Each structure stands twice: as C-alpha cells, then as structure tokens.
Amino acid sequence: MKKILIAVTAIIMSACNPTLTPFTFIYNDEGPNEEIARKMEELLEREFYNVDIQLIKGASTNAILDSISSGNVDIGLVENYVNYKPGINSAFSVYSEVLHIFYQEGVDGSSFETLAYSAPVYIGREESPTYNMMMDLFDFYGLDLSKIDVTFNMAEAGTISVLTNLFTKEKLQEFQGFNLFSFDDVDNLGNASSVEGISLKNPRLSPFVIPEKAYWSFTKTPIVTLSVDLIMIVRAEMLEVSVNDFTKTMLRNRQVFTSIDPLLFNGLREDFNQGILNIPLHEGARTFLDRDEPSFLERYAELGGVALSIVIAIFSGIVSLTKWQAQKKKDKIDEFYEDLMNIKNTIPKISGIPEAIKNVKRVQAAQNKAFEMLIAEKLVANDSFRIYMELSKETINELRGKMRIIKAKKASTTS
Known part of the structure; x- marks a missing residue:
C-alpha cells in the first residue's frame, strides 16, 4: 500500500511540474531596454506556465543580430536601423526612441553644421545605433x-548625442548647463523641413517633436528632432505558434509597460505600420496581426459575380502594361546596382585617400540621381530600391573604413 501511495504521489508531482520550454532573450543595456526585457519576461512566464525566458544582458547590436542569425538565441530587442541579416524576422514595434542632442552653453547650436564643428561630439559607442545615426547625419549635411x-x-x-526614451526630470539634471538642439522650427514641419529631408533619405527615421514645456527649461520652445523604432526580433525558424502567442500577449497587455515610458503606450499597438520594418515580419506575428483582415472577396462578396468578372477583366487588360513598366524600371535600378558593385570590387585595391573620397562622392551622386528618378516616377520605391539605398550606405561606410586604415598606415609610417 505504501509503495502504491508513493507511486501515485510521484505521478501527481510530475503532472504538476511539466517540462519547461526555454527561450533565450537578448538585449543591450541602453535606455530602458533592460526594464522592458524584464517586464516581457515576467509577462510571458505568467501567461504561459511551461515557458522559461532566459535573459542575456549587455550585448552590442551586432552581437544581438549575430546570436539570433546563428540560431543561438530566440528573441532580441534592436533598433529598426540595422541591416537585414538572414535567419532573423521581426515580430512587432515596441516604441520610438528619440534622438536627443545636448550642447553646452557657449557652443554654437545655430545649425547642425556649427554644432558638429564647434566642440568635441559624443555619439555613443562605435557602431551603436546612436553612432550610426549620427554618422548618417554627418553624411546628409555633407560635413x-x-x-x-x-x-x-x-x-x-x-x-552629447543620446538615442533613448523620454528623459525624466531627475535624468535631465545631469545636463545642467546644456541646451537641447532642434533641427528646425516646428512651423516648418510639413513644408519640406530638414528632418523631412533626412527621413526621405533615411526612411527608417521619422520626425519627432518634443513639445514646449515637456522638458521644463530645456524646451522653452518645441524641439524638432528624429526618432527610430525599437523592435522585437525573433529567430526565423522559431515556431509560428510561439511567435503568434508571444506577440498577442505583449501587444494586448501594453498597459504593463506604460510605467516604463509613455512612448510605449503608443508604440505597442496591433495596428503599427508594418511597412517601416527593416527586417521581414515573422509569419507567426503576421497571422496574429492580420487575423481580422477580410480578403477582397469576403469584403465585396455582396457585389456578386458581375463585379468580380469586371475586376478580372480589368486586371487582365492592364497586366501586360504593368509588367512592361515594372521591367523598364527594374532595368534602370539594375544599372545603379552594376555601378555600385564595380565600386565595391575596387575598394580592396584603393591605396589613396583622394581615390576613396572620389568613390564616396560617386556613390552619393548616384544616390541623389536615384532619388530624383524616384520623384520623377522613373524608379519605384520597392524592395530593390530600398536594398540599393542600404547597400550604397554600406559601401560608403566601407570606403570610410578604408580611409581610416590608410590614415593609420600613414601615421605609423611617419612615426
């Protein structure tokens, strides 16, 4: 009898302690990312009894991408300002991080150019999102x-440049003696302002206004700056059901995160703009986000077979013209790709800084021409165009890296 009771107890205990499924979650320690990650861990483990979230702290952006791309980690938080890597998908947008540029009293903050040249500039850790954004801004202004x-x-x-969430009054005390830089006058928004030009060439960035009085003495007038979304990314091979459940749980419990920062309330939304994602959406997230979207036939079924026949007839009539126009535009973007690849192939052979600068200007001129053709509707803003722009920025960074190597070699030779 005693043996039977022991066996029954063991069975009951094993049933009450199911095997946990571990998921690794990686994040960097900038801004409120750690607090966000811990809130997500608590929420998921509370909602799913068989889930164990293991947090990994303090990784750089590249380390996060590499660890998920290689399949060693399941989930991560990164800015939507990173280049696409195979093996990674997006799940949803978390919130908008805001670029704050503080400058000391006495520094000329009348323009971005004078600000950059007037005093030593802190732009975050090398290759961090703040660093990459500021380098792109230097490039945009031709500095x-x-x-x-x-x-x-x-x-x-x-x-000092900082890409982060909204500052608290206590945090702003660290910047006593500083002013907050505004890229433009708020009245210019919507009238081809500078931040709108930056967003055109860097479509992952968005204009952002810190309202008057929001930062007390720092915002005697509205501050016009830029923002970029922090996104949750997942391993591409992660099960659709897991990504679907996690996405649904976190987006439907966004109130849990609002104590961290007000921006999270508007950021964690089911109706966020999926088109802004620089990394393709995971199918598990897509099935949740698009679950209530009726198909074309479901939405217009009442129009009957006649309306459907008309649509099919019109479609059949224009498909040939559409294909011809698409092919024509594709041929033009292919010319840009060919020229860019020729430049990339010559980078290892470059031996002088003037040659590297010449190639940087050549790529920038091609970017401008591509935008002019886009405005004139001679090119289309599809994936090929966006990939070309990302590849051209990557080429400019490679050329700048080559310049740094050449400078270092010359310095060592001189010494």
Missing part, C-alpha cells in the same frame, strides 16, 4: 569628418 572631433568619452564632450 567633413576630419574637422569633427568625435569622442567616446561623454565627460570630454561639448555636444
């Missing part, structure tokens, strides 16, 4: 990098 004193020590800087 000479050799004249910009970039520092990685915030204490030495007269200008």
Whole structure:
C-alpha cells in the first residue's frame, strides 16, 4: 500500500511540474531596454506556465543580430536601423526612441553644421545605433569628418548625442548647463523641413517633436528632432505558434509597460505600420496581426459575380502594361546596382585617400540621381530600391573604413 501511495504521489508531482520550454532573450543595456526585457519576461512566464525566458544582458547590436542569425538565441530587442541579416524576422514595434542632442552653453547650436564643428561630439559607442545615426547625419549635411572631433568619452564632450526614451526630470539634471538642439522650427514641419529631408533619405527615421514645456527649461520652445523604432526580433525558424502567442500577449497587455515610458503606450499597438520594418515580419506575428483582415472577396462578396468578372477583366487588360513598366524600371535600378558593385570590387585595391573620397562622392551622386528618378516616377520605391539605398550606405561606410586604415598606415609610417 505504501509503495502504491508513493507511486501515485510521484505521478501527481510530475503532472504538476511539466517540462519547461526555454527561450533565450537578448538585449543591450541602453535606455530602458533592460526594464522592458524584464517586464516581457515576467509577462510571458505568467501567461504561459511551461515557458522559461532566459535573459542575456549587455550585448552590442551586432552581437544581438549575430546570436539570433546563428540560431543561438530566440528573441532580441534592436533598433529598426540595422541591416537585414538572414535567419532573423521581426515580430512587432515596441516604441520610438528619440534622438536627443545636448550642447553646452557657449557652443554654437545655430545649425547642425556649427554644432558638429564647434566642440568635441559624443555619439555613443562605435557602431551603436546612436553612432550610426549620427554618422548618417554627418553624411546628409555633407560635413567633413576630419574637422569633427568625435569622442567616446561623454565627460570630454561639448555636444552629447543620446538615442533613448523620454528623459525624466531627475535624468535631465545631469545636463545642467546644456541646451537641447532642434533641427528646425516646428512651423516648418510639413513644408519640406530638414528632418523631412533626412527621413526621405533615411526612411527608417521619422520626425519627432518634443513639445514646449515637456522638458521644463530645456524646451522653452518645441524641439524638432528624429526618432527610430525599437523592435522585437525573433529567430526565423522559431515556431509560428510561439511567435503568434508571444506577440498577442505583449501587444494586448501594453498597459504593463506604460510605467516604463509613455512612448510605449503608443508604440505597442496591433495596428503599427508594418511597412517601416527593416527586417521581414515573422509569419507567426503576421497571422496574429492580420487575423481580422477580410480578403477582397469576403469584403465585396455582396457585389456578386458581375463585379468580380469586371475586376478580372480589368486586371487582365492592364497586366501586360504593368509588367512592361515594372521591367523598364527594374532595368534602370539594375544599372545603379552594376555601378555600385564595380565600386565595391575596387575598394580592396584603393591605396589613396583622394581615390576613396572620389568613390564616396560617386556613390552619393548616384544616390541623389536615384532619388530624383524616384520623384520623377522613373524608379519605384520597392524592395530593390530600398536594398540599393542600404547597400550604397554600406559601401560608403566601407570606403570610410578604408580611409581610416590608410590614415593609420600613414601615421605609423611617419612615426
């Protein structure tokens, strides 16, 4: 009898302690990312009794992408300002991170150019999202990098760039003696302002306004700046049901995250713009986000067979013209790709800085021409166009890297 009771107890205990399914979650320690990750861990483990979320802290952006792309980690948080890597999918947008540029009193903050040249500039850790964004801004304004004193020590800087959530009053105390830079006057928004030009060439960035008085003495007038979305990414091979459940749980419990930052309330939305994602959406997230969307036939079934026949007839009539136009535009973007690949193939052979600068200007001129053709509707803003723009930015970064190597070699030879 005793043996039977022991066996029954063991069976009951095993039933009450099911095997946990582990998921690894990686994030960097910038801004409120750690607090967001911990809230997500608590929420998922509370909602799913058989889930065990293991947090990994302090990784760089590249390390996060590499660990998920290689399949070693399941979930991560990164800015929507990273290049696509195979093996990674998006799940949803978390919230908008805001670019804050503080400059000391006495530094000329009348324009972005004078701001960059007037004092040492802190732009975050090398290859961090803040660093990459500021380098793109230097490029957009056509600044000479050799004249910009970039520092990685915030204490030495007269200008400090920070990509993060909204600041609390206590956090702003660290910037006493500083002013907050505004890219433009708020009245210029919607009238071809500078931030709209930046967003046109860097479509993952969006204009953002910090309202008057929102930051007390720092915002005596509205501050016009830029924002980029923090997104949740997942391993591409992760099960659809898991991604679907996780996405649904976090988006439907967004109130849990609003204590971290007000921006999360508007960021964690089921109706966020999927078109802004720089990394393709995971099918598990897509099935949740699009679950209530009726198909074309379901929405217009009442129009009957006649309406459907008309649509099919019109479609059949224009399909040939559409294909011809698409092929014509594709041939044009292929010419840009061919020229860009020729430049990329010559980078290892470049031996002088003037040659590298010449190629940077050549790529930038091609970018401008592509945008002009896009505006004139001679090119289409499809995936090929977006990939070309990302590849051209990557080529410019490679050329700049080559310049740094050449400078270093010359310096070592001189010494």
